[in-house]
Amino acid sequence: MTDQLTGADFLPANEQSLALFGLDPVWLVILKVIGVFIILVLIVLVTIWAERRVVGRMQQRIGPNRAGPFGLLQALMDGFKLAFKEEIFPTAADKMVYIVAPILSVVPAYMAWAVIPFGPEVSIFGHTTPLQLTDFPVAVLYILAIASIGIYGIVLAGWASGSSYPLLGGIRSTAQMISYEIAMGLSFVGVFLFAGTMSTSSIVNGQVELWYGLLLLPSFLIYATAMVGETNRAPFDLPEAESELVGGFHTEYSTMKFALFFLAEYINMVTVSAVAVTLFLGGWRAPWPISIWDGANEGWYPMIWFLLKISIFIFVFIWLRGTLPRFRYDQFMRFGWKVLIPASVAWVLIIGIIRGVSDEYGLTPIPLSITAGVILVVGGLYVLGWNVKRRRAAHLATKTIPTKFEPLAGGFPVPPLPGQEYRPVRRTLSGEAGVASTVPVGSDGAPESDAGIGTTDEEVRGG
Amino acid sequence: MNPTLLMAAGTSGEQIVFWICATFAVLGGLGMLVSKKPVHSALFVAFTMINLAIIYVSLQAPFLGMIQIIVYTGAVMMLFVFVMMIVGVDASDSLVETIKGQRLMAAILVLAFAALLIGAIVNGLQGAPAPSLDAANAVDGGNVQGIARLIFTEYIIAFEVISALLIVAAMGAMMLTHRERYRPKPTQEQMSKARFQRFAATGQLPGNLPPAGTYARHNAIDTPALLPDGSIAIESVPDPLQERGDTRAPSVEDVTEVAEISEGESVVIDGDVVEDLGDEK
Numbered sequence: 001m002t003d004q005l006t007g008a009d010f011l012p013a014n015e016q017s018l019a020l021f022g023l024d025p026v027w028l029v030i031l032k033v034i035g036v037f038i039i040l041v042l043i044v045l046v047t048i049w050a051e052r053r054v055v056g057r058m059q060q061r062i063g064p065n066r067a068g069p070f071g072l073l074q075a076l077m078d079g080f081k082l083a084f085k086e087e088i089f090p091t092a093a094d095k096m097v098y099i100v101a102p103i104l105s106v107v108p109a110y111m112a113w114a115v116i117p118f119g120p121e122v123s124i125f126g127h128t129t130p131l132q133l134t135d136f137p138v139a140v141l142y143i144l145a146i147a148s149i150g151i152y153g154i155v156l157a158g159w160a161s162g163s164s165y166p167l168l169g170g171i172r173s174t175a176q177m178i179s180y181e182i183a184m185g186l187s188f189v190g191v192f193l194f195a196g197t198m199s200t201s202s203i204v205n206g207q208v209e210l211w212y213g214l215l216l217l218p219s220f221l222i223y224a225t226a227m228v229g230e231t232n233r234a235p236f237d238l239p240e241a242e243s244e245l246v247g248g249f250h251t252e253y254s255t256m257k258f259a260l261f262f263l264a265e266y267i268n269m270v271t272v273s274a275v276a277v278t279l280f281l282g283g284w285r286a287p288w289p290i291s292i293w294d295g296a297n298e299g300w301y302p303m304i305w306f307l308l309k310i311s312i313f314i315f316v317f318i319w320l321r322g323t324l325p326r327f328r329y330d331q332f333m334r335f336g337w338k339v340l341i342p343a344s345v346a347w348v349l350i351i352g353i354i355r356g357v358s359d360e361y362g363l364t365p366i367p368l369s370i371t372a373g374v375i376l377v378v379g380g381l382y383v384l385g386w387n388v389k390r391r392r393a394a395h396l397a398t399k400t401i402p403t404k405f406e407p408l409a410g411g412f413p414v415p416p417l418p419g420q421e422y423r424p425v426r427r428t429l430s431g432e433a434g435v436a437s438t439v440p441v442g443s444d445g446a447p448e449s450d451a452g453i454g455t456t457d458e459e460v461r462g463g
Numbered sequence: 464m465n466p467t468l469l470m471a472a473g474t475s476g477e478q479i480v481f482w483i484c485a486t487f488a489v490l491g492g493l494g495m496l497v498s499k500k501p502v503h504s505a506l507f508v509a510f511t512m513i514n515l516a517i518i519y520v521s522l523q524a525p526f527l528g529m530i531q532i533i534v535y536t537g538a539v540m541m542l543f544v545f546v547m548m549i550v551g552v553d554a555s556d557s558l559v560e561t562i563k564g565q566r567l568m569a570a571i572l573v574l575a576f577a578a579l580l581i582g583a584i585v586n587g588l589q590g591a592p593a594p595s596l597d598a599a600n601a602v603d604g605g606n607v608q609g610i611a612r613l614i615f616t617e618y619i620i621a622f623e624v625i626s627a628l629l630i631v632a633a634m635g636a637m638m639l640t641h642r643e644r645y646r647p648k649p650t651q652e653q654m655s656k657a658r659f660q661r662f663a664a665t666g667q668l669p670g671n672l673p674p675a676g677t678y679a680r681h682n683a684i685d686t687p688a689l690l691p692d693g694s695i696a697i698e699s700v701p702d703p704l705q706e707r708g709d710t711r712a713p714s715v716e717d718v719t720e721v722a723e724i725s726e727g728e729s730v731v732i733d734g735d736v737v738e739d740l741g742d743e744k
Contacts, residue, residue: 155540174540
């Protein structure tokens with residue numbers, strides 16, 4: 001304890017808040033650990049419930065509403081159910097690694113929260129202390145490091161299951177982690193350059209005037225994209241793509257081991273949201289209209305703003321899942337390596353120049369940075385849109401669409417192409433051909449009946 | 464600030480961390496050597512690296528510790544993938560010596576390295592005590608700032624040379640694995656069209672095969688699915704089962720019932736077809 005007391009003497013101006021850490025008595029540290037744990041478990045339970053209800057609403061259904069009021073206890077009940085299920089070990093599994101994998105997935109998920117600031121200094125039982133477990137000069141790197149350990153859980157689960165689909169999921173996860181962590185790390189560089197520190201509490205303190213999300217708009221957008229890839233959430237949920245890989249890396253997992261993966265996925269979702277809030281959206285600081293009130297950033301209130309900001313991110317996660325189809329794997333990789341990473345590098349270069357020039361000539365970097373960011377984002381979107389338009393035009397130019405609609409063009413039923421008029425096909429009840437006799441036979445003379453699809457010609461099909 | 468107190472407090476904590484993590488690190492290294500499966504070895508490497516990182520952090524070098532984890536977990540992950548791609552998913556080590564004189568060379572190199580290491584340690588212990596990292600960190604106001612200054616001023620050439628080396632290595636890897644494509648990759652649209660043309664020409668299904676058990680009254684994998692009209696989809700039974708003749712015939716009543724439900728009328732069932740499902744393909 002003594003060695004940290006003296007730390008403040010050496011700290012640079014923008015890292016003064018670090019001096020507040022390392023002073024807590026043991027009971028307070030334990031209290032904070034338990035507090036963080038409980039908050040996380042509660043957030044996860046609420047998130048699972050919210051996800052199912054919100055996705056349900058987006059899909060025109062109700063969602064779980066039986067367990068507890070509004071179905072709030074659904075996630076808890078699911079947890080109980082998983083705990084009481086039969087334990088199954090696949091024969092081909094590497095037993096040791098198979099058991100370690102889910103633990104390796106969930107423990108780092110919790111550990112990352114050690115450096116997330118929930119609020120400013122408060123008084124707990126007469127002891128003044130920051131609402132954060134701990135902080136140190138490389139806290140954000142710590143989060144990155146912990147996240148990269150957490151991915152091991154998924155990769156090892158895939159390998160240890162001794163089964164093809166999980167293995168594919170595990171390999172996908174490896175590639176995904178390596179590709180998207182680069183973009184994620186690069187998006188942090190801008191924040192480090194402007195904050196002059198990598199400690200989370202100092203980064204929050206640096207956003208009193210302006211959030212880094214506005215100052216470094218491209219960084220924020222890149223992070224927001226990479227974080228979805230990093231948490232394996234739709235539309236980037238390729239390691240567990242259920243339409244391709246059954247359940248992906250957790251196909252062979254059941255009971256509590258599956259529950260741990262589930263828990264880890266949701267905690268990671270909350271973690272990346274919390275990192276986004278801390279680094280780009282002012283952390284626990286009140287958003288603008290509320291921040292006029294002086295008390296908004298003092299005491300326990302900031303925790304409300306912090307949790308509210310996180311819930312917005314979680315809602316967006318759910319919204320994405322309810323809206324977007326899954327990426328194809330090659331497109332996903334191409335997007336990571338050919339769009340996100342070059343864009344991040346270019347942006348880091350630009351802000352490096354802006355910082356250097358403004359330090360050299362004593363300018364304020366803020367307007368320059370915002371302008372450059374907006375130009376880059378708008379320009380990037382414009383180029384992207386132009387590219388899509390150009391490709392679509394080139395694609396359409398290669399096609400010649402006949403004006404007359406042929407319902408059985410090529411010998412099988414087809415929908416009308418753009419510009420063609422749809423003529424409804426009336427099915428007969430006689431069961432002779434399946435399509436009305438007015439409909440022409442396919443151009444290559446394929447038979448009208450769909451013989452050959454099923455089993456034998458003897459069978460009567462289509463009534 | 465009281466230097467002696469600081470040192471006493473710092474040293475005891477540091478020593479506890481050192482003895483725990485150093486033990487684990489050595490155990491991890493031994494585990495890497497003795498494990499038969501290459502994937503286990505890779506895991507032990509990762510474990511050792513993480514323990515080293517913790518030691519770095521406890522020695523007031525937090526930046527190095529974190530970078531150690533970030534870089535080496537990624538590196539070990541790549542090792543992992545290479546093991547799986549080159550050696551196979553669950554290949555075990557063979558102890559057959561493939562390079563002649565490998566063991567002798569290894570022994571000589573190990574001895575040389577040990578001599579080097581012992582020399583360095585003895586030298587370090589005898590000479591003047593190294594300046595503490597606390598003092599070094601204080602010069603630039605922090606560990607990260609100090610490393611940044613050193614990398615980008617004193618060691619800039621070494622830093623740039625290493626980055627150039629890494630880029631060359633990456634380029635080399637890309638050159639080695641590069642494969643020229645001789646004809647354009649078929650697009651999704653082309654593949655879909657080809658599927659449907661095949662369907663039109665030969666009747667091969669363009670979509671997924673029906674899963675066993677669809678509309679069936681039996682959910683076993685060897686019982687073929689029934690299509691909505693009650694007809695039997697033999698392709699829903701996996702090929703190996705069909706080859707072995709392990710196909711179970713759905714009962715005539717089930718087929719009739721499904722057909723009646725979907726159409727409201729009964730369906731003619733050919734008894735032979737139901738019986739000889741296994742020979743159909």
